Amino acid sequence: MRCLGSPAENSRSSAWVSAISRRSRRSKTASVRRSTARAARSATACRRSGARASWRKSGRRAETNAASSWSSYRSRARCFRPIPDEVLLALDDADDRDGDGISGRAAIVTDIATGHRRVGRFGWKAQQATLLAFSADAYRNEMGITNDLFPDEVAFGITAEQMKLCDRIPDPEDKPDRRTRRRAIDNFESFMKFLAPAGRGPIDDAGRAGEAVFGAAGCASCHVPSLQTGPSPNPLFNRKVVPLFSDLLLHDIGTGDGISQEAASPQEFRTPPLWGLRLRRPLLHDGTAATVEDAIGLHGGEAASARGRFLALPADRRAALLAFLKSL
Template sequence: MKTESSFSSARWIIQKALPVSAIFAVAACTASDAPVSAILPGEAIPALSDVNRGRFLLGRALFERIATQDEGLGPLYNQDRCSSCHDRPTVGGASSASVRVLKATRFMDGRCDRLEALGGDNIQLRVTELFAAHGFGAEEIPLEATASGYVTAPSLFGLGLIEAIPDSVLLSIADPEDRDGDGISGRLPRMADQRSARFGRKGDAASVEDFVESALRFELGFTTPRYPEEEARNGVPIPEGVDPMPDPEIDAETLGLLTDYVRFLGAPAPEFLGRGPAADSVSQGEALFDQIGCTQCHRPELRTGNAEEPVLRDQVIRLYSDLLLHDLGNGAGDLCGSDALPGEFRTPPLWGLRYREHFLHDGSVTDLVEVIDRHSGEAILARVRFQGLAPQAQMMVLRFLRSL
């Protein structure tokens, strides 16, 4: 018999983890204490309303909670809690290079097939004890795939601010036909329903809620209100008797709390905000970063629009990204995305870069110079210009990047 989940509806958090009165007491005394320019990794955006700070804290507790098969985990999954993939340098950050997701796609005749008929592009490598007891193992890379590989989980810092940027801002800087002839042809990817997709390595999610719901489904194996059916194992439906929880295993309340936790995660402030020799050196590196053309894609600033939450509204945010897809020229065998060719990648925001230990989508590089050397396609001129700088000037650029 299927039992009722203590994970769904956030009941475990509300009744056992921390009383709601305590949550809002914390919210009341911390909501406006921290200045916007002093956000540490993992903190909420300052000046949140008491209600939303309370939701942030409840969502964080869920984010760190270990799920079990009796609560709906699996039967196919990769990790048993959200923070397993988002813990560097703290909860809400990126993953380490050792915690990666295996993905596979098929690209034929100019079209991307995310292999949904064969279980989807996320290859789930773990199974619950109950599923294993019925003789089932992990998913395998479909033979139909033309590309497969591991990817790291991105940092979640500042995603609510990114969500609050209007499409009109991104469309104003997109230039898919390269009409200005500068060699940069960024384009805004679209979902099947034509919403703009600004999240994910390949631009595969349109909103923070979409991003969170996708992780719940494909990484933890939960069913959700919009997707109440279990994922199939390489396209073969899950048999009866291997999943004890009624569907959907995650209800709207729990999804909302997790979404608000991610939405209200602050963006880390740069290391140097004042003046002095160190800050001056960083400023010189930033000027060189602009001069060699890096800011054509890694745009320093974008402005949010008329967001519902006041702290997200009409903010100039220094994310160093245009959030557009660009052809980096070296992706013939790479994974494709819903609206992304194998060689196309969304420009990753650089805020919080100093906290990262591994770079690129697969976490295979630890040296920033090598990261720059890997840039090709639309980024080749910026790369060549960096390589042509004097060693001292290159060091200034790197010092700037390590200050973000």
């Protein structure tokens, strides 16, 4: 951006900045509105499941008497308890006490929404402990929409004065709706919470045999087949077995990206869940694996032994294992 020059140049520059600012405001406002509209139905489902809100109808409108978005969040937190921290802490083996070469560790992070220390489980580095924090993080870092959990713009190499030229919307940009007291990040949280996981694909005899090979090869040491949610008054989440195929712990398998994030070191990643694997390509955090075989071949570190066992499998047992993975 040119800030100095002839009056004509400065005039053109000011007009350009003004146009960019208008487009930026319209884009961000539209983005928040679209997100809110898409997630509203999911948010309603959560409210009906037991969150404390008092509703009164006026024509076709329903208004909530929730005191604030913060108290609304705490109410919803009581009606939704995901996989408890204790389950993940029980899997923690950072010192490899059992000597199997696997030293997964729980990512202890501060939940930015509550200030409590929790086990992280969302994100490649398990950097967030709750869906609300994950939602707020994505809004700011992926879409550039600040919120009260992440109120500051990400502006590498740009001064505050330069930022004001192109973004004149006061931060935080995601503000509670006047009627519902819900932010867009609250609606996005509800939208993700009520998304059904991908169902299991077709599985034949080879795939069923491959599940046993999966365990024998040591894959299940990190890709734990299932975990269980905690107690919840909402039957959708109450003590449900989740076929996640992940321990949600941090591991070093030799594919580090050199980035430290929250509790994760530059070499560590959270074990990626394998449910829905058949629908995802490419694989790994940087997309360097085009196929399941490629991804397994890139495993090292804690997973080197499992990779070696996979590569040593007879052709029929390897085919069975791949058939199992392609059914997930």
